[in-house]
Structure formats: C-alpha cells, structure tokens
Amino acid sequence: MGKIKSAVCLVLYTLLIAVLCFLCTVSFSYGPDGMYEFTSIIRMTAKDADLGNVYGANDTPIGGGYSVVYYPEGVISAEEYETDLDGFADEADREEYEARYMRYPDEDGALYLEIGEACNDDGAVIESFRTEFSSAVQTLCERVERLQVDGARVEVRDEFTVQVFLPEMMDGEYTAINHFAYTGELSIRYAAGTDEAAAEDIFSMRTNETVADYIQSVSSRAVGESAYVMVRLTDKGRAALAEATAGAAEESGTVYFYVGDTRLVAMSVSETFDQNEIYITSANYTPGIAKATAILFDTAIRGTQNDLSFTVGSAYMHPAQYGGNALTLMYVAFGVCFVGMMVFFFVRYKRLAFAHLYTYLLFLFGMVLCVWAIPFLYLSVETFLAFMLASVLLSFSNAMTFEAARKEYALGKTIVSSVKTGYKKSFWKLFDLHIVVAAIAFLTYAVALTGVQAFAFVLGLAAVFSGLGSLLVNRFTWAIMMAFTKRPGAFCNFKREEYEDE
Amino acid sequence: MNKPARTFKLFPVWIAVSAVILLAGIVLFALLGFNTSAERPESKTVDVSYNVSVALAPDGEETLEEICETAFEQNGLRYDDKTLLDEQSAPVSSTQTGFTPTGAGWLLRYTFAADTDDADLAAAVTAIRTEVEAALGAQTFPAAAEVNVSSHTLVNQSMNEAIWRGAVGLAVGVVVALVYVGLRFGAGAAVTGLTMCVHDALLTLAFFAITRIPVYSFAPLLFAAIAAVVSVALWLVRCAKLRDIAKEPATASLPAGDAVGEACAATDKTVLAISGVLAAVFAVCAACIPVGGALIAAPAIACFALTAYSSMLFAPALHVPVKAAFDRLKAKRRRYAGKTKSEKSRSDKDASAEKISG
Numbered sequence: 140m141g142k143i144k145s146a147v148c149l150v151l152y153t154l155l156i157a158v159l160c161f162l163c164t165v166s167f168s169y170g171p172d173g174m175y176e177f178t179s180i181i182r183m184t185a186k187d188a189d190l191g192n193v194y195g196a197n198d199t200p201i202g203g204g205y206s207v208v209y210y211p212e213g214v215i216s217a218e219e220y221e222t223d224l225d226g227f228a229d230e231a232d233r234e235e236y237e238a239r240y241m242r243y244p245d246e247d248g249a250l251y252l253e254i255g256e257a258c259n260d261d262g263a264v265i266e267s268f269r270t271e272f273s274s275a276v277q278t279l280c281e282r283v284e285r286l287q288v289d290g291a292r293v294e295v296r297d298e299f300t301v302q303v304f305l306p307e308m309m310d311g312e313y314t315a316i317n318h319f320a321y322t323g324e325l326s327i328r329y330a331a332g333t334d335e336a337a338a339e340d341i342f343s344m345r346t347n348e349t350v351a352d353y354i355q356s357v358s359s360r361a362v363g364e365s366a367y368v369m370v371r372l373t374d375k376g377r378a379a380l381a382e383a384t385a386g387a388a389e390e391s392g393t394v395y396f397y398v399g400d401t402r403l404v405a406m407s408v409s410e411t412f413d414q415n416e417i418y419i420t421s422a423n424y425t426p427g428i429a430k431a432t433a434i435l436f437d438t439a440i441r442g443t444q445n446d447l448s449f450t451v452g453s454a455y456m457h458p459a460q461y462g463g464n465a466l467t468l469m470y471v472a473f474g475v476c477f478v479g480m481m482v483f484f485f486v487r488y489k490r491l492a493f494a495h496l497y498t499y500l501l502f503l504f505g506m507v508l509c510v511w512a513i514p515f516l517y518l519s520v521e522t523f524l525a526f527m528l529a530s531v532l533l534s535f536s537n538a539m540t541f542e543a544a545r546k547e548y549a550l551g552k553t554i555v556s557s558v559k560t561g562y563k564k565s566f567w568k569l570f571d572l573h574i575v576v577a578a579i580a581f582l583t584y585a586v587a588l589t590g591v592q593a594f595a596f597v598l599g600l601a602a603v604f605s606g607l608g609s610l611l612v613n614r615f616t617w618a619i620m621m622a623f624t625k626r627p628g629a630f631c632n633f634k635r636e637e638y639e640d641e
Numbered sequence: 642m643n644k645p646a647r648t649f650k651l652f653p654v655w656i657a658v659s660a661v662i663l664l665a666g667i668v669l670f671a672l673l674g675f676n677t678s679a680e681r682p683e684s685k686t687v688d689v690s691y692n693v694s695v696a697l698a699p700d701g702e703e704t705l706e707e708i709c710e711t712a713f714e715q716n717g718l719r720y721d722d723k724t725l726l727d728e729q730s731a732p733v734s735s736t737q738t739g740f741t742p743t744g745a746g747w748l749l750r751y752t753f754a755a756d757t758d759d760a761d762l763a764a765a766v767t768a769i770r771t772e773v774e775a776a777l778g779a780q781t782f783p784a785a786a787e788v789n790v791s792s793h794t795l796v797n798q799s800m801n802e803a804i805w806r807g808a809v810g811l812a813v814g815v816v817v818a819l820v821y822v823g824l825r826f827g828a829g830a831a832v833t834g835l836t837m838c839v840h841d842a843l844l845t846l847a848f849f850a851i852t853r854i855p856v857y858s859f860a861p862l863l864f865a866a867i868a869a870v871v872s873v874a875l876w877l878v879r880c881a882k883l884r885d886i887a888k889e890p891a892t893a894s895l896p897a898g899d900a901v902g903e904a905c906a907a908t909d910k911t912v913l914a915i916s917g918v919l920a921a922v923f924a925v926c927a928a929c930i931p932v933g934g935a936l937i938a939a940p941a942i943a944c945f946a947l948t949a950y951s952s953m954l955f956a957p958a959l960h961v962p963v964k965a966a967f968d969r970l971k972a973k974r975r976r977y978a979g980k981t982k983s984e985k986s987r988s989d990k991d992a993s994a995e996k997i998s999g
C-alpha cells in the first residue's frame with residue numbers, strides 16, 4: 140500500500156477509534172446550569188443486579204433491582220398490625236382486632252397470624268395453611284424461574300411470607316411483581332356490551348373437569364418492541380368460546396380474563412370467535428410485560444379456587460449488590476490488565492504494538508456497542524470475565540502472528556514476505572481456535588439460561604470479533620503502519636539471525 | 642529420557658491423581674453439595690424502615706445507622722452486609738408499568754449470618770427501638786417520622802432449571818466443537834480432546850466440592866464451562882503442532898510417543914503462558930473487585946491451574962496410546978499401500994536433487 144493511501148487509512152482509522160472512544164466512555168453535562176447530560180454508551184448499558192450506577196440529568200438508576208414481600212391471606216406484618224390498632228378509636232373494636240391475631244413465632248416476631256385462618260387459638264399453625272402456603276411458594280418460584288432472568292430470587296421470609304427480588308435490567312419487572320401475586324384459577328368470562336358485572340364464565344365445567352380441559356397453554360411472542368399473549372384453546376375450549384360469542388355479530392361483547400377474582404385483561408369482540416388461538420395485545424405490552432402475563436395465565440391453568448391469595452407489601456429499590464463502587468473497580472481491573480498487556484507488547488514488539496493497540500481498541504468498542512445494543516445482553520461480572528477471556532485470546536492470536544513473522548524475518552526474508560508467510564502459517568491454527576471457542580460458546584448460549592447464557596454469548600461474540608481482529612484488522616493495521624518506516628525490522632523489534640563466517 | 646517421555650510413563654499416576662480427586666469430589670458432592678453460602682441460602686436481617694411525609698432530616702440516615710451499629714456492637718453482633726433501600730410505589734396497579742420512588746421512605750437493612758443467635762438479635766432490636774423512641778422524643782427526627790424496626794429470617798428457594806440447562810448446553814457445545822476437531826485433526830485428537838474436556842470440567846466441579854470454597858449456585862457450572870473452553874483451546878494448540886509434525890517429511894513417520902513428545906516440547910511454553918496469563922488476568926479482577934471478584938474471579942483461577950495440570954501432564958500421556966491406536970487402525974484400513982504424501986514429496990525432492998547433481 141502506498142504512503143498516501145496508508146496515511147489516509149491511518150487518519151480515518153484513528154478518527155474512528157477516537158469517535159468510538161468518545162461515544163462509549165465520555166459523559167458530561169451541558170446547557171444552562173448543566174441541565175442536560177450527554178451520557179456515554181457504557182453508562183447507559185444495562186447492568187445486572189450485582190452492579191449499578193445512575194445516568195442522565197435525573198440520575199436514573201440502572202442496575203440493582205426491586206424487592207417486595209408477599210403476605211398470604213391470614214398473615215400481616217407487625218407494622219401493619221400496629222398501624223391498624225392505632226386506627227381504632229373504639230376500645231371494643233380494638234380488643235376484637237387484638238383477639239383476631241396472634242404474634243408469630245413469639246412475642247418479638249415480625250408477623251401476626253389470623254386465628255382460624257392461619258393458626259389455632261393456642262397459636263399453633265394450622266396444617267392445611269402450611270400446606271397451602273408451601274404450594275403457593277412453589278407456584279411463585281415456578282413463575283419467577285420461567286422469567287429466565289439473571290439475579291431473580293424468591294425467599295421465604297419468617298416462614299409465612301415470601302420476598303421476591305427482580306433485577307432492574309429486566310423488562311416488565313413491575314408487572315411481574317404485581318401479576319405474580321395473583322393466585323387462583325384462570326377463567327374466561329364473556330358479557331354482551333361492557334357490563335363486567337354480568338360477565339359469565341364461558342366454560343361450564345363438570346365436576347371431573349378443570350380449566351386444562353379447555354385451555355391448553357398460554358405463551359407470549361415478541362415482535363420487535365411490541366408483543367402479544369397467545370392463549371391456545373383445546374377443541375372443547377374453542378367450542379365453548381364460539382358458543383359464548385355467538386351473538387357478538389349482532390351486539391359486540393367483551394371477553395374478560397380472570398385469575399382468581401382479579402380481572403387482568405378485557406378484550407372487545409364484535410364477531411363469533413371460533414378459533415383455537417386467542418391473541419391478546421395492548422398498547423403497553425412490551426415483551427417483558429407480555430411474558431409476565433403469559434406466565435401468570437399459564438400457571439393459573441393449574442390453579443384452584445382454594446389457592447392462597449397474596450397481598451403485596453412495600454417495594455424497595457436495591458442498589459448494586461456488590462456495592463456502589465463495584466462497577467468502577469471493574470473498570471480499574473480492566474485498566475490494570477490493559478496496561479499490563481500494552482507494556483508486554485511495547486517491550487516485545489516496540490512500535491508494532493500500536494497495530495495491536497488499534498486492533499484491541501476496535502475490538503473493545505465493538506464489544507461495548509454490542510452489549511449495549513443487543514437487548515438481552517448486560518454488563519455483569521460474568522460477562523466482563525467472558526470479555527477478558529476473549530481479550531486474552533485476541534492478544535495471544537496477535538502475539539502468535541507477530542512471532543511467526545519474527546521467525547520468518549530472522550531467516551532473512553523481507554518484512555512483507557515475513558508477514559505474509561507468518562500469517563499463512565498461523566491462519567488455520569487461529570481459525571480453528573476461534574471457531575472452536577465460538578462454537579462451544581454459542582451452543583452453550585442456545586441451551587443455557589441467565590448468567591451462564593450471557594457469559595456464553597459474550598464469549599462467543601468476542602471470539603468472533605477476536606478472530607476477525609487478529610486475522611483481518613490486525614494485518615491491515617500492520618500494513619498501513621509499516622508504510623511509513625524505512626527500517627521495518629526496528630519498527631517491529633525483529634532481528635535477523637546472525638551467522639558466523641567459518 | 643526426555644521430559645515429555647518421562648511424563649508419559651507416569652500416566653498411571655496422573656490417572657490415579659485424577660481418579661482420587663474425582664471420587665472424593667463425587668462423594669462430597671453427594672453428601673454436602675457445593676458450598677453455596679455466597680448465595681446466602683439462609684440469612685437473618687434487621688430492617689429499619691423510615692418514613693416521613695415532610696422533608697427528610699439531613700442526618701436521619703446517619704443517626705439511625707449509628708443507633709443500629711451501636712446496638713449490634715453492644716450485643717456482640719457482626720453484620721455481613723448493610724444496604725440502604727429506596728421505597729417505591731407499591732406494585733398494586735395492574736395497568737402501571739414501572740416503579741417510581743415515593744421519596745418519603747427508605748429502609749436500612751443489615752444482613753447477618755444464618756447462625757446468628759436469635760436472643761442477641763432480639764436484644765439488639767429492642768435496644769434500637771428504645772434508642773429510636775428516645776431520638777423521636779428528642780426530635781432528632783422530624784415529628785411526623787415513622788420508624789419501624791424488625792428482624793427477619795430468610796430462606797432462599799433454589800431454582801435449578803438454569804443449572805441443568807447450562808450443563809446440557811455446555812455438553813452439546815463441547816461435543817460439537819470436538820466433532821470439528823475430529824474433522825480437522827483426526828478422530829484420535831477428538832477422542833483425547835473430549836476426554837480432556839470432560840475430565841477438566843469434572844475435575845473443576847470436584848475441586849469445588851472438596852475445597853468447599855463459597856460460590857454462587859450457578860458458579861460451579863460457570864467454572865466448568867471456563868475449564869472446558871480453556872481445555873479445548875489448549876488442546877488445539879497441541880493438535881496444531883501435531884499436525885505440523887505429521888506434515889513435515891522428516892517427522893511424519895515418528896511413532897506416536899515421539900510425535901506427541903515433540904509437540905509437547907514445542908508447545909509447553911505456550912500452554913503455560915496462556916494458563917499463566919489467564920490466571921493473572923483473573924487474579925487482577927479478583928484483587929480489584931472485592932465482592933464479585935472474590936466470589937467469581939478468584940475461584941476461577943483454580944480452573945486455569947487444573948486445565949494447566951491436565952494439558953501439561955494428563956492429555957499428552959493419554960494421547961500417546963490413543964494416537965498409537967488410531968495410527969494402527971489407519972494403517973490397517975489403508976487400501977493403497979503406496980507411499981504417503983509426505984514420503985512421496987520427500988522422494989520427489991531426492992529424485993530432482995539427484996537429477997540436478999547428475
């Protein structure tokens with residue numbers, strides 16, 4: 140490549156890296172009194188529950204998560220009990236209220252159990268309540284697990300309440316926390332017009348039948364930013380719905396979806412509905428909200444009228460679980476490794492290290508942009524470690540090609556021939572290495588869930604970038620940088636082998 | 642005897658070492674499982690909620706922290722974690738789609754180990770309540786402030802789908818990758834590679850079962866995945882050199898032991914360098930990120946040590962008999978008993994050299 144072409148390429152390449160560096164890492168305030176804020180891509184990138192920071196002029200939190208406590212019927216917190224008690228002006232009412240509850244598990248306990256509902260007069264927990272609670276916890280766990288989100292937790296608190304934690308990075312965490320409290324059986328009701336009070340269950344179930352005889356499954360599908368819930372009916376369910384909506388052509392009606400006694404969806408119908416699949420959509424349905432709704436409906440197919448119902452307590456925002464400085468310290472760790480890597484390259488290859496630097500920076504900013512832009516990716520310690528593994532792979536690959544070229548140069552070849560032969564000799568080795576790492580990573584990603592899935596995808600993506608970087612970009616950078624030097628051996632710190640004359 | 646040949650002869654020793662570690666790991670895993678205490682399977686908390694509808698007293702948080710920590714100290718309690726949580730609008734609306742901070746309340750949560758004495762905790766809670774009452778009386782907090790102190794026990798509910806699906810995904814990935822290795826480097830290389838991958842992944846899991854290093858529940862699988870990937874990568878370094886040796890006319894007909902020995906001698910430094918660099922990078926991450934690093938990056942260093950052990954000692958020793966068996970099979974199946982490609986090129990070269998000299 141000629142000097143002018145190389146100079147143009149190098150300038151453009153440098154500008155590209157500078158622009159990417161600016162966009163990815165620099166945040167600043169501007170406008171009157173710093174009213175507006177330019178936020179870097181790395182700051183806007185989703186963070187998991189372990190990491191977190193704030194971004195934008197309003198310090199919008201990113202990372203961390205939300206927790207809430209679910210109280211089953213018959214159980215209230217000591218705080219609520221005290222507040223309720225303070226609200227009674229009449230002493231008789233107060234005493235009646237006091238007689239209704241027993242503190243659990245002892246006089247310092249954090250819960251009050253309702254006598255007759257959750258415990259006996261002597262304070263012993265009713266066995267059927269214990270069983271029902273255990274079943275409700277299992278249902279909640281199943282719902283949260285089916286969200287397939289990293290960092291989600293379900294904990295039994297004080298034996299008879301449930302604490303659920305969902306990470307901020309997930310879409311629809313509010314809806315999931317709200318909807319998962321609903322228990323009971325899924326039912327579809329229909330009313331002519333919009334009179335919900337007159338709505339009747341469309342499935343006239345016999346004693347040996349359950350909702351599962353009418354509704355096969357409920358799932359969600361995402362189309363870009365919007366999404367819908369798909370209710371799959373059995374033939375019996377389809378016939379029941381067709382019969383219920385038979386008059387809809389004359390007078391439009393409304394189909395209501397209930398879980399227990401709570402109506403969650405209302406859908407207007409203007410003609411007879413005779414299909415096996417019902418598609419529910421709404422203006423506020425994001426993929427996350429549709430998924431949470433579908434999970435609720437699907438698990439409620441197995442629900443019963445006797446399921447324990449939950450009341451939602453106060454919600455709290457959790458900051459990064461690893462502490463406020465974890466993110467900064469992670470960047471520090473990256474900085475230390477980066478400096479170490481560059482020191483090695485500059486000491487061993489002198490100015491040729493710039494070729495590696497440019498390749499590595501392009502790889503770095505490419506990865507940052509991907510993690511930010513790909514919706515299911517996020518920044519976590521796991522994804523960071525996957526990136527660091529791939530960084531070692533890229534550095535090793537570049538060092539391997541440099542060493543191969545060094546050996547050729549030592550034999551007396553020209554630098555152009557050395558580079559060509561060096562790349563030729565190491566191409567398939569590096570190709571195999573990258574293909575194998577990427578294959579393991581992407582296949583693991585396809586089957587795994589949550590943290591391991593994110594780790595695997597980032598590793599696979601970074602292995603692809605590393606392969607392209609070392610086999611294409613690095614060679615190109617080397618070529619354009621070499622055009623300006625008159626002593627290529629010194630530029631690369633390559634030396635000829637010396638032979639003694641006999 | 643050169644160094645690689647000595648390590649090959651010690652193959653029964655490497656098998657014994659691995660077998661002992663794996664068996665001990667299996668037994669301990671069956672009895673105790675992994676030490677997932679990092680996940681806090683059980684814990685106790687003291688929650689101090691603060692709610693006020695008027696402006697927050699500037700030092701409300703510090704005062705409460707001081708009260709709590711003094712009470713804990715007096716009762717000989719040490720907390721593992723302290724978090725300040727912002728109160729959000731209650732998630733009671735089925736049409737609302739996001740949380741919003743109330744701005745009026747927050748919760749100070751202290752987390753304790755599961756074996757913390759209940760009586761000490763109850764005494765600390767009582768002491769905090771008394772101090773808070775006194776502080777409210779002395780108007781340290783705004784008059785409208787509501788402060789509630791409670792202690793709780795938490796039991797985490799395990800969710801295993803992510804773990805078994807991760808294991809299946811890893812197994813599928815490794816098998817497919819080694820099919821590729823088989824196509825590129827021969828079936829013998831794939832067999833050794835697969836054995837090494839399974840060996841390294843299991844050895845990593847056994848290591849964590851034996852040492853009982855505290856990890857998150859998903860972490861052993863993550864470490865097994867790292868070990869499998871690194872194991873395949875290191876094995877590929879060996880395979881590439883073995884292929885070069887097989888292509889080189891001077892070394893093409895070397896017996897399996899010598900060929901593997903030569904490949905090991907040429908790639909030992911690379912294998913050690915890669916393992917060393919990976920361990921150093923993860924050590925830096927562990928040192929810099931106190932919590933996450935200590936729980937994820939630091940234990941992962943063990944993966945690199947284990948894969949280095951098996952790549953340096955176990956894999957080459959295993960590959961000698963495997964390669965010998967596959968070489969024999971190849972020779973037996975070869976229909977055309979003529980010269981091999983490398984022999985042919987060597988004899989062609991000799992012939993042309995003779996011609997020139999003649």
